[in-house]
Amino acid sequence: MKHDFIDKYGTLSSPLHRLDPRVKIVCLFLAIVVIASEPLTSAIVPFLLYLVVVVSLTLISGVPFRYVIVRLLVASPFIVVAALFFSFTLYLTGGDGGPGSPETFIMPGVVIFSRAVLSVWLLILLTSTERFRRLLEGMRGLRLPPAVTTISALLYRYLFIIYDEVLRTTRARESRTPGRLRINRFRVYGNQLALIFIRSWDRSHTVYRSMLSRGFKGDFPGMQRLEAGWNDLVFAPLFLSVMIIIRIRAWERLI
Amino acid sequence: MHISDGIISAPVCIAAHLVALGAVVVAGRNSTPDEIPKMGITGAALFVASLLHLPVAGTSLHPGLFGIAGVILGRRSFPVIYTALLFQSLAFQHGGLLTLGVNSINMAAGAYAAWAVWSIKGLPVSVRALVAGFAGVMLPALLMVVSFRVSGYPAQVGYLLVAYLVAASAEAVLTLFMVSFFLKVKPSVLAGGPEH
Numbered sequence: 001m002k003h004d005f006i007d008k009y010g011t012l013s014s015p016l017h018r019l020d021p022r023v024k025i026v027c028l029f030l031a032i033v034v035i036a037s038e039p040l041t042s043a044i045v046p047f048l049l050y051l052v053v054v055v056s057l058t059l060i061s062g063v064p065f066r067y068v069i070v071r072l073l074v075a076s077p078f079i080v081v082a083a084l085f086f087s088f089t090l091y092l093t094g095g096d097g098g099p100g101s102p103e104t105f106i107m108p109g110v111v112i113f114s115r116a117v118l119s120v121w122l123l124i125l126l127t128s129t130e131r132f133r134r135l136l137e138g139m140r141g142l143r144l145p146p147a148v149t150t151i152s153a154l155l156y157r158y159l160f161i162i163y164d165e166v167l168r169t170t171r172a173r174e175s176r177t178p179g180r181l182r183i184n185r186f187r188v189y190g191n192q193l194a195l196i197f198i199r200s201w202d203r204s205h206t207v208y209r210s211m212l213s214r215g216f217k218g219d220f221p222g223m224q225r226l227e228a229g230w231n232d233l234v235f236a237p238l239f240l241s242v243m244i245i246i247r248i249r250a251w252e253r254l255i
Numbered sequence: 256m257h258i259s260d261g262i263i264s265a266p267v268c269i270a271a272h273l274v275a276l277g278a279v280v281v282a283g284r285n286s287t288p289d290e291i292p293k294m295g296i297t298g299a300a301l302f303v304a305s306l307l308h309l310p311v312a313g314t315s316l317h318p319g320l321f322g323i324a325g326v327i328l329g330r331r332s333f334p335v336i337y338t339a340l341l342f343q344s345l346a347f348q349h350g351g352l353l354t355l356g357v358n359s360i361n362m363a364a365g366a367y368a369a370w371a372v373w374s375i376k377g378l379p380v381s382v383r384a385l386v387a388g389f390a391g392v393m394l395p396a397l398l399m400v401v402s403f404r405v406s407g408y409p410a411q412v413g414y415l416l417v418a419y420l421v422a423a424s425a426e427a428v429l430t431l432f433m434v435s436f437f438l439k440v441k442p443s444v445l446a447g448g449p450e451h
Contacts, residue, residue: 036261082262085415135345139341151338156342159342162299166306186425189318196300201441204296
């Protein structure tokens, strides 16, 4: 069973890794809001400035760029389709500036692409600079609804049970049906999924009953107490100020 | 179908997030001790489903399982889908944190439609399962297009629905076989099934 497919670089020790997970979640979420609120008529300069900030954070974190790029490429097909689709339909319909003006159909697509790529990059940084379990503790600390915190705590425990079943049943299916499945493909996959579910279901109930028998009441006493330190007090206002300065184009007001 | 952050407008995302948080509280209230592991394991299944790839028509699709989630969980679908999407956005960047509300509403609507179809006892089981699986993909796809339109995308974005017809048909057949398997092996898994 492979356990690090979620938080491969979560155990590194960088200034970003040492931040309180709650501060990191709030700051990166607000940064995504700032970037996503850029209008479709934005110029490219602010996005280059956001990129400088995000690249700097990546350098500080010590997370390899190759890893970030691979993760970005995985997420990019949907982003590229959305950006191209937007530009292409504006090109066909003429856009607000009238047909023949490239700014009216190229730039909105570029803005959508830039907003999405930068947001995904920040999300990658969030999960690469923290153990997944600590992120969940951070969300719990931010007072998410009880249903979400309980389900997420159980989901994280059951995840590896179900992933283990996926690997086991896939190996069994492939050894029974070598080569490419042509006949009854959906029946085989449907049965595999249902089997995974039923096996994990039984095991999850056993796990849950044993948790109840040991006095589980919805809280996880093993969870660490989170405390924000001086580094959090420095990082949060500094990072958010830079993002807001870029968003409101403060330099234009000064000039 | 998972809309990434930055693709649609921020005010739409924030409004949807607030609605989604309200729905999570309402749908997750007063859950019984027996429902909790069911919700956890279904959430884990939804999360892991994005790692599976089913070869279809020369390409590969990953099952969403939102239809089957509705059939299994009924009204508890919303908090489970919200949590599974939160995990997917953090672990694989499928979707985003800001769009979590929009994505949850879209996909939970598919699960609720599937649950509604599954609850029509007058129809044969195979028809209910097929329609539930189809609705579990097609309704979220339709709502995704609505989200795009609300954010100012041109009307032609509706053509995206054609691409989702293949995925919805594949998911319908997959749901049929999953439901048949559950009915044979463990009918108590399904919403409205006998208690174990």
